[in-house]
Amino acid sequence: MTTLTAKDKDAVRTFWANVSGKEEDIGSDAVARMLAVYPQTKTYFSHWKDLSPSSPSARKHGITVMKGVADAVSKIDDLKGGLLTLSELHAFTLRVDPANFKIISHCLLVVLSIKFPNDFTPEVHVALDKFLAALALALAEKYR
Amino acid sequence: MVEWTDFERATIVDIFSKMQYEVVGPAALARCLIVYPWTQRYFGNFGNLYNAAAISGNPMVAKHGTTILHGLDRAVKNMDDIKSTYAELSVLHSEKLHVDPDNFKLLSDCLTIVVAAQLGNDFTGEVQAAFQKFLAVVVSSLGRQYH
Numbered sequence: 001m002t003t004l005t006a007k008d009k010d011a012v013r014t015f016w017a018n019v020s021g022k023e024e025d026i027g028s029d030a031v032a033r034m035l036a037v038y039p040q041t042k043t044y045f046s047h048w049k050d051l052s053p054s055s056p057s058a059r060k061h062g063i064t065v066m067k068g069v070a071d072a073v074s075k076i077d078d079l080k081g082g083l084l085t086l087s088e089l090h091a092f093t094l095r096v097d098p099a100n101f102k103i104i105s106h107c108l109l110v111v112l113s114i115k116f117p118n119d120f121t122p123e124v125h126v127a128l129d130k131f132l133a134a135l136a137l138a139l140a141e142k143y144r
Numbered sequence: 145m146v147e148w149t150d151f152e153r154a155t156i157v158d159i160f161s162k163m164q165y166e167v168v169g170p171a172a173l174a175r176c177l178i179v180y181p182w183t184q185r186y187f188g189n190f191g192n193l194y195n196a197a198a199i200s201g202n203p204m205v206a207k208h209g210t211t212i213l214h215g216l217d218r219a220v221k222n223m224d225d226i227k228s229t230y231a232e233l234s235v236l237h238s239e240k241l242h243v244d245p246d247n248f249k250l251l252s253d254c255l256t257i258v259v260a261a262q263l264g265n266d267f268t269g270e271v272q273a274a275f276q277k278f279l280a281v282v283v284s285s286l287g288r289q290y291h
Binding site: 121123 | 174175178179196199200253256257258260261262263264265267269270272273276
């Protein structure tokens with residue numbers, strides 16, 4: 001929607017220092033919530049033995065997703081270029097409907113709000129929301 | 145008609161019984177105006193909305209946030225017929241206030257995030273699912289009378 005300003009990038013990078021070390025818990029919690037709150041997302045995981053939010057597959061997937069987000073933070077100055085391979089993966093192999101990127105982004109913001117109630121101010125919220133939207137756009141880059 | 149499980153009913157009643165309306169309402173509305181600045185279009189007469197600090201400190205925003213949250217009370221008390229409960233409010237938002245119904249979802253997302261911060265770990269995935277289902281029904285009812 002809009003380009004990330006220097007202020008946005010700073011806010012994201014500064015806030016991300018809080019996240020360091022907690023990525024696994026945050027990622028798993030976000031995916032667990034996604035599966036619980038938006039059951040239609042389970043359609044992408046029919047190959048899992050256990051589709052419950054607390055399953056080992058869900059936890060592992062949360063960790064994978066969060067690693068991707070953390071990587072994107074480090075490539076915040078060029079998300080399209082930096083996430084090219086991931087975009088190809090999502091476009092040609094995974095074919096996740098981009099509407100779902102909004103869903104996982106929202107779940108991630110809920111987890112951050114729970115874990116960092118004082119640091120997740122409205123200003124940080126808007127910067128992160130913009131960042132996740134830009135991330136989603138970069139991931140959808142190769143779709144068509 | 146919407147079917148509510150016992151867990152969902154109990155969860156919604158519980159959340160709202162413990163809620164500090166004058167804290168959560170203002171916080172949610174302020175957050176919405178900050179994170180989605182185009183929503184400010186409906187509040188031209190609210191005075192200073194120039195930056196996050198101004199919005200967060202604006203007394204009209206605070207008052208309106210509290211009003212909105214008390215409006216949700218009616219849905220909590222009438223969970224089995226939120227649609228009729230909000231018919232008049234839906235007409236008001238459409239005919240008089242001319243609010244794009246997509247905005248209801250934006251505010252509802254901000255409210256979820258504020259309540260999450262308040263409840264902390266008690267805001268589990270199952271609680272979040274119940275809360276968001278409730279808000280989705282509210283949002284749908286508010287948009288129902290638009291034509």
